[in-house]
Amino acid sequence: MATVDVTKVASALNLTKQRVQQLVKEGLPREGRGQYDPMKCMLWYVRYLQRALEKKSVPTLDGGFVGEREERVRLLRADADLREIELAKERGRLMALPDVEKMLTDLMLATKTRIMAIPPRLAPELIGETSRLMIQAKLEKACKESLAYLAKAGIDVPGPTPRRAC
Numbered sequence: 001m002a003t004v005d006v007t008k009v010a011s012a013l014n015l016t017k018q019r020v021q022q023l024v025k026e027g028l029p030r031e032g033r034g035q036y037d038p039m040k041c042m043l044w045y046v047r048y049l050q051r052a053l054e055k056k057s058v059p060t061l062d063g064g065f066v067g068e069r070e071e072r073v074r075l076l077r078a079d080a081d082l083r084e085i086e087l088a089k090e091r092g093r094l095m096a097l098p099d100v101e102k103m104l105t106d107l108m109l110a111t112k113t114r115i116m117a118i119p120p121r122l123a124p125e126l127i128g129e130t131s132r133l134m135i136q137a138k139l140e141k142a143c144k145e146s147l148a149y150l151a152k153a154g155i156d157v158p159g160p161t162p163r164r165a166c
Contacts, residue, residue, distance in 0.1 A: 003035040012038055013045050023048070114146040 010020045024030055026048070029040045088094035122142050129135050 003031045004038055005034055006036065009036045009038060009041050012042065111150060114150055115143075118142045118146060 006017050006020050009015075010017045013020070015023075020028065020036075023045070028036075028044055028048075030036050085094065118139075122138060125138060126135055129138075
């Protein structure tokens with residue numbers, strides 16, 4: 001039979017010229033450089049597709065195969081990940097980002113309020129104090145009291161303590 005060029009083979013097989021070149025590397029018969037027997041090529045390509053179907057896979061444009069099994073495994077993993085996230089939420093090991101942001105905002109505001117309350121509360125005690133060590137000791141005591149209050153009082157956080165989900 002007469003040979004044809006790559007364009008006609010690609011057209012007959014409903015492929016691109018690049019895909020035909022990829023298939024040549026996988027065993028598509030060719031008679032010579034750029035010359036193909038269309039009947040041999042069609043028979044080879046039919047067998048190639050049959051093997052792909054036997055594997056329950058579909059050839060992709062890049063020459064690979066996507067198997068049904070691999071796709072199912074991918075979907076099962078995604079489903080398992082979603083279920084783990086839901087379980088972590090139910091167990092209190094996961095918090096929504098807005099809840100964490102609110103908790104941190106409350107913590108920062110409470111800290112700022114306690115720190116800014118130190119000077120007005122301490123100023124009357126420091127009037128007339130001449131010893132630098134006494135002033136420093138009173139300031140440190142007030143700071144420690146504020147920190148202890150923040151540690152003891154805590155911040156009202158909605159939901160459980162945030163932990164990292166597995």
